Each structure stands twice: as C-alpha cells, then as structure tokens.
Amino acid sequence: MTARKHHLHRLHHTAPTGRVSESRTLRRLASGVVILTIGLAAISLVTANNLATQGKASQDLDQQISSVQSENNSLTAENAQLTAVTKIYAQALAAGFVSPKKLQNLTRIPVVALLNP
Amino acid sequence: MRINFVAWIIFILLTAIAARLGYWQILNGDNLARAASLQRSLSRPIPAQRGQILARDGKILVANESGYLLFASTVDLKVKPAEAAGKLAPILSAATAEDQGELSLPKDTILPKIEIKDLEKTLTVKLSQADNYYIPLAHRLKQKYADQIYALGIYGLGFDQEPRRLYPEGSLLATTLGFVGSSATGDPLGYFGLEGFYNGELSGRNGVQHLERDAAGHPILLGDSNTLAPQDGRSITTTIDRFVQLIVEKHLREGVEKYGARKGTAVVMDPKTGGILAAVTWPAFDPRGYQYFSKDFYTDDAVSDTYEPGSTFKVLTMAAGIDSGTVTPDTICAACGAPFEVQGHSIRTWNNQYYPTGETMTKVLEHSNNVGTAWLATKMGKDKFYSYAKAFGVGDKTGIDIEGEESGIFYDPKKIAPIDLATMAFGQGFSTTAVKILQIVGTVANGGKLPQLHIVSKLTDTGVDIPLKIPDPKQVIKPLTASLLTQMMIGAVEHGEAHRLVPPGYRVAGKTGTAQVPVAGHYDAHKTVASFVGFAPAEDPKFVMIVKYVEPTTTPFGATTAVPTFMDITKELFGYFGVAPSTP
Numbered sequence: 001m002t003a004r005k006h007h008l009h010r011l012h013h014t015a016p017t018g019r020v021s022e023s024r025t026l027r028r029l030a031s032g033v034v035i036l037t038i039g040l041a042a043i044s045l046v047t048a049n050n051l052a053t054q055g056k057a058s059q060d061l062d063q064q065i066s067s068v069q070s071e072n073n074s075l076t077a078e079n080a081q082l083t084a085v086t087k088i089y090a091q092a093l094a095a096g097f098v099s100p101k102k103l104q105n106l107t108r109i110p111v112v113a114l115l116n117p
Numbered sequence: 118m119r120i121n122f123v124a125w126i127i128f129i130l131l132t133a134i135a136a137r138l139g140y141w142q143i144l145n146g147d148n149l150a151r152a153a154s155l156q157r158s159l160s161r162p163i164p165a166q167r168g169q170i171l172a173r174d175g176k177i178l179v180a181n182e183s184g185y186l187l188f189a190s191t192v193d194l195k196v197k198p199a200e201a202a203g204k205l206a207p208i209l210s211a212a213t214a215e216d217q218g219e220l221s222l223p224k225d226t227i228l229p230k231i232e233i234k235d236l237e238k239t240l241t242v243k244l245s246q247a248d249n250y251y252i253p254l255a256h257r258l259k260q261k262y263a264d265q266i267y268a269l270g271i272y273g274l275g276f277d278q279e280p281r282r283l284y285p286e287g288s289l290l291a292t293t294l295g296f297v298g299s300s301a302t303g304d305p306l307g308y309f310g311l312e313g314f315y316n317g318e319l320s321g322r323n324g325v326q327h328l329e330r331d332a333a334g335h336p337i338l339l340g341d342s343n344t345l346a347p348q349d350g351r352s353i354t355t356t357i358d359r360f361v362q363l364i365v366e367k368h369l370r371e372g373v374e375k376y377g378a379r380k381g382t383a384v385v386m387d388p389k390t391g392g393i394l395a396a397v398t399w400p401a402f403d404p405r406g407y408q409y410f411s412k413d414f415y416t417d418d419a420v421s422d423t424y425e426p427g428s429t430f431k432v433l434t435m436a437a438g439i440d441s442g443t444v445t446p447d448t449i450c451a452a453c454g455a456p457f458e459v460q461g462h463s464i465r466t467w468n469n470q471y472y473p474t475g476e477t478m479t480k481v482l483e484h485s486n487n488v489g490t491a492w493l494a495t496k497m498g499k500d501k502f503y504s505y506a507k508a509f510g511v512g513d514k515t516g517i518d519i520e521g522e523e524s525g526i527f528y529d530p531k532k533i534a535p536i537d538l539a540t541m542a543f544g545q546g547f548s549t550t551a552v553k554i555l556q557i558v559g560t561v562a563n564g565g566k567l568p569q570l571h572i573v574s575k576l577t578d579t580g581v582d583i584p585l586k587i588p589d590p591k592q593v594i595k596p597l598t599a600s601l602l603t604q605m606m607i608g609a610v611e612h613g614e615a616h617r618l619v620p621p622g623y624r625v626a627g628k629t630g631t632a633q634v635p636v637a638g639h640y641d642a643h644k645t646v647a648s649f650v651g652f653a654p655a656e657d658p659k660f661v662m663i664v665k666y667v668e669p670t671t672t673p674f675g676a677t678t679a680v681p682t683f684m685d686i687t688k689e690l691f692g693y694f695g696v697a698p699s700t701p
Contacts, residue, residue, distance in 0.1 A: 070183045
C-alpha cells in the first residue's frame with residue numbers, strides 16, 4: 001500500500017514536471033531558431049553589403065584604370081606632338097632660323113692626338 | 118470532420134502550388150533562366166590597343182589617343198528626338214570642324230561644309246528610329262567633346278571606346294604609313310602602306326568581360342564572371358629617319374610645284390642595310406582625314422607606280438656588260454657614229470648627236486647614249502642580258518614591306534626580238550618601279566650585293582623586341598664591277614649637265630633618266646617621266662636616292678628637274694650625316 005501510494009505520488013508529481021520541461025525545451029528551441037535566423041540574416045546582410053561594396057570598389061578600380069590609361073594615352077600623344085619634327089621645324093622657322101647656305105666641314109682632330117698631346 | 122476538411126483544403130492548395138512550381142520550373146524553366154541571366158549578366162568588349170609605328174629613333178610616327186563612339190538607344194531616350202538632336206548638333210559640328218582644321222589638304226580641296234541645321238535634321242531622323250538599342254551617331258570623338266555630350270545628361274546616349282589614330286607628324290610619310298579605316302564588320306582595319314601590310318601585327322585581338330551585376334548595375338564580386346584579356350597589337354619600329362624624311366619631303370613638294378609635275382616620288386635608302394630612310398610621294402593624302410581625299414592619293418607611287426625607267430636602266434645594262442666581260446669601261450663603241458639600225462628600226466641618241474670616234478663605255482654613260490647601250494646589249498646577247506636582269510630581280514617585286522608593291526612587266530627572253538633587246542637596254546619597252554631602280558643602283562653602291570629593301574626593323578610585343586630577319590644580300594655582280602661602275606657614274610655626274618649642282622668637294626655617283634610616256638600604243642611627245650638615281654658620297658655611300666617627277670611641264674628632262682632636287686637634298690643630308698668633303 002505504501003509502495004503503491006508512493007508510486008501514485010510519484011506519478012502525480014512527475015507528470016506536471018515533464019510538461020514544464022518539454023515546453024521549456026520547445027521555447028529554447030524556438031528561441032534558438034529565431035536567434036539563428038536573425039544571425040544568419042544579419043550575416044547574409046553583412047556579406048551582401050560587403051559584396052556590393054566590394055563590387056562597387058572593383059568597378060571604381062576598373063574606371064580608375066581606364067582613366068589612367070586614357071591619361072597615359074593623352075600624355076603620350078602630347079609628348080609625341082611636342083617632339084614632332086614637323087612642329088619643331090615650323091617653330092624654328094617662326095623663330096627666324098634659316099637653312100645654312102654654305103656648310104663648312106672642319107677637319108676633326110684624331111682621337112689619338114687628343115690622348116697624346 | 119472539420120479536421121478532414123482542413124486537411125483537404127491544405128492538400129489542394131499544396132497541389133496547386135506544386136503544379137504552379139512545376140510550370141515555372143519545368144515547362145518555363147529555360148526561358149526564365151535565360152531572362153534572369155540577361156537581367157543580371159553584363160558582357161562588355163575590351164578593345165585591344167592598336168600597335169604604334171615608330172621611327173628609327175623610337176619617336177612616334179603613329180600612336181593612339183582616346184576616342185569615343187557616340188550611340189543612342191531610342192528605347193531609353195527620355196527626351197524628344199528633335200530636342201536631343203538640337204543639343205548634340207553644335208557639339209558634333211565643332212568636333213568635325215576641329216578635325217578638318219588639322220588636315221593638310223591640297224590647295225584646291227573644298228571640304229563639305231557642315232551646316233548645324235542639316236546635322237540636326239540627320240540626327241533627328243536617326244533618333245526617331247523606334248525600338249533601336251544601338252544607333253551610332255558619331256565616330257572617334259575626342260575626349261573633350263565626349264565630356265561635353267556627357268554633361269548634357271541626355272538619358273539614352275552612350276559611349277563606346279573607339280581609339281583615334283594619332284599622327285604627330287601630320288601628313289608626313291602619309292603614303293608609306295597608310296591609314297586605318299573600318300572593316301565590313303566595323304572593326305578597325307589598316308589600308309595601304311605599313312598599316313595595310315602589317316595590319317595583322319598591329320591590330321591585336323579584342324578581349325571580352327562577362328560578369329554578374331546587382332540591381333544597381335554594379336558587378337558582383339563573387340558572381341559568375343570571366344574575362345578574356347585583350348591582346349594589344351604589336352608596335353613596329355621602322356628604319357625611317359624623321360629628319361631625312363622632313364628634308365626629302367620639303368624639297369620634293371617644292372619640286373613638284375616648281376616643275377609643274379603631275380606627281381613626284383623620292384626614296385632614300387641605306388645601301389648597306391637596305392633600310393628605307395625616307396619615302397615620299399607627293400601629292401599625298403592626310404591620314405587624319407583620308408576620307409576627304411580621292412583614292413588616287415592613297416597609293417605609294419614608289420612601290421605601286423610602274424613606268425618605263427628610261428636611261429636610269431643603263432646602269433644595269435652597263436653592269437651586265439662589264440661583269441660578263443663583254444666590255445670594259447674603256448671599250449669603244451663601234452656603232453656610235455650614226456643611228457643604230459635594228460630590224461629596220463633606227464635607234465637614235467636623245468639629242469641626235471653621234472660620236473664616230475672615242476666613245477668609250479664610260480662616255481656612253483656620260484652622254485646617256487642610247488646607241489652605245491643598244492650596241493652593248495646586242496653584243497652581249499639576250500641570254501646574258503636577261504640573266505643579269507633576272508639576277509637584279511627586274512620583273513619581280515623587291516619584297517619591300519609596304520602594301521601594294523607592283524612588279525612591273527619584263528618580257529620572257531624567248532619573246533624578245535633584237536629590237537626589243539636594243540630598246541630594253543636603255544630602259545624602254547618594259548616597266549618597273551622606283552624602288553626596283555633604287556635597288557639596282559643600291560647594288561652598285563653596296564659592292565655588288567643586292568640589298569633587301571625593307572622599312573620595318575623590329576616588332577615589339579608587350580615590351581619584348583622581336584628583330585625581323587632580313588635576308589643576307591645576294592652578290593649579283595663582282596665587287597670590281599661595282600667599283601668600276603661607280604667611277605663611271607661619278608663621271609656621268611661630273612661630266613654631265615648636273616656637274617654644276619654637285620656640292621663642292623663631294624663626289625656623287627648617279628644617272629639621269631628621261632623616259633617618254635607610252636599612250637595608246639605610241640610615245641606621247643610631251644609627257645615624260647624625269648628621274649635621277651644616285652648615291653653619295655661615292656667613296657663610302659651613306660645613302661642611295663631616287664627622285665622621280667611624272668610629267669613635269671616646265672622642262673621635260675631629268676637633268677633639269679630631278680637632278681636639282683636630288684642635289685638640294687644631298688647638300689642637306691651631308692650636313693645631317695656629318696659627311697666631310699673628300700676633295701679640297
């Protein structure tokens with residue numbers, strides 16, 4: 001009798017305790033899922049943001065490369081035009097230079113003579 | 118009961134969703150995937166840079182500068198076509214006017230005037246095309262004009278890179294350089310000259326970039342992207358000396374005007390290497406605006422214009438005669454006392470003067486004696502004459518690396534009659550080019566070795582130089598023959614009409630030529646091709662040069678047209694090369 005009573009007492013007390021534990025586990029699970037979802041969403045947001053930022057940065061770099069190449073081309077073109085022989089000739093004429101009428105070639109001193117004065 | 122009802126509702130809904138998903142995924146999956154791919158993927162061409170063309174000192178003859186193709190997408194155009202055209206027309210008109218203003222044009226050239234209203238109308242028509250994503254409106258715009266158009270903020274206009282070819286020296290060397298136009302597919306394509314000949318090396322290969330983009334149009338870094346890098350064209354370094362080119366071009370242009378010639382050609386070559394130092398054809402086009410010139414101006418006459426060389430060819434006949442042992446410089450012409458009769462034809466001298474005694478081969482060259490040369494060829498025989506002509510490559514191309522070289526016409530020896538042999542000996546009855554005559558005389562200047570004419574010395578591929586293999590020159594006459602012939606050619610200059618024009622203290626070897634122009638089966642009495650070919654200083658030649666005028670009107674002779682130009686250029690080249698006089 002005592003043993004049966006004791007058993008009933010255990011049943012009586014055990015049943016409510018099990019339901020409480022189950023509900024707590026479910027709540028924890030739900031919280032975990034929610035936290036995980038929020039976490040994943042946050043990570044995904046950050047990653048997407050990073051990708052978008054880096055994509056933009058990559059595009060900016062492309063544009064910068066293109067701009068530098070364009071500038072390089074312009075400088076090459078400017079340099080070529082400034083050193084063009086036709087331009088130099090025209091400038092020389094404008095500055096009053098004239099072609100020599102008579103050229104006189106001076107005999108060059110041999111290198112040997114310079115080395116042995 | 119209620120549970121069953123709810124379960125059925127859920128089942129039906131799920132089935133409907135599954136069916137719809139099946140429709141999108143299975144039946145329409147491919148189309149949707151394609152549409153999505155088009156929406157997020159971006160594919161853009163990366164144009165290859167065309168190679169540069171450089172002078173022998175590494176300075177730029179042709180390069181690239183930024184240029185843009187302006188296009189419109191009428192699907193995206195947010196303003197009325199007329200409004201957009203009204204804003205674009207003044208800018209595009211100014212761009213064209215600036216391009217035209219930079220051109221070197223012949224005096225009588227009248228360029229089509231650009232009326233802004235006409236341009237506006239044309240643009241309005243183009244912009245009124247419905248549902249067109251790509252309508253090219255202007256080509257190769259300079260950066261500043263592209264910036265001005267961009268600043269208008271017209272949605273629906275776009276730019277593609279379309280580099281402009283830059284010519285720092287303007288129209289200098291135009292016919293040798295050629296120009297870059299468009300192929301049938303709209304890609305840049307080199308035409309004529311070096312641009313045409315080396316188009317494959319210069320053009321490179323365009324690249325392409327495929328990438329995924331986000332909703333804002335920015336590339337997605339980890340997206341499905343791949344890039345085929347462009348392969349820039351190779352640069353070519355020529356043997357052209359800009360200063361020599363300037364000197365030659367200046368004098369030839371003056372000469373064409375002074376002698377009223379239809380056109381003129383001059384080519385200067387280094388006899389030891391065969392490298393071309395300068396090449397001029399005048400009148401010529403301007404590569405910056407080739408479209409404004411007649412196609413007749415595009416060809417390089419030095420390689421394309423075939424003509425009867427006349428007396429300049431006597432150098433080859435004499436070389437063959439001496440080298441084969443038929444004559445020596447002192448051999449006396451036995452038939453020079455009167456016109457030379459061959460097959461019923463009478464061959465006369467150019468001035469109808471005859472020399473019954475003492476007309477040595479040296480004198481034959483000095484007098485430019487047709488009778489003496491015809492006599493020599495007859496004495497030599499057609500087989501020997503022909504074998505030397507073939508050894509010099511007469512009737513063949515020189516192989517110079519410029520597009521459009523012609524070989525001329527030289528007849529088969531089996532078909533040569535005695536009269537043909539006699540006239541061919543003094544440069545009549547066949548045709549050749551200026552560069553071939555230059556090569557023949559260059560052989561004499563080069564100790565009897567036939568120089569391989571070329572204009573490009575190396576290619577440069579991404580900073581790595583690739584020298585071009587130039588074939589070793591072939592010995593076609595003995596060095597002694599070349600030396601004797603040099604002396605004879607010095608005599609031809611010093612004892613001919615040109616002697617007053619030779620710079621004092623220098624020795625120039627050369628030969629004049631005045632060839633009649635064949636027209637409809639006979640020679641036109643009033644039209645000639647006047648030329649002079651020679652080298653200097655004769656003892657150690659620094660250059661070989663040919664000057665040729667087509668149909669000079671003030672005087673028909675080479676001695677009075679080509680020789681003065683040759684000597685004017687020579688004087689300046691002696692100064693430029695630092696050549697000291699050989700005699701006091």
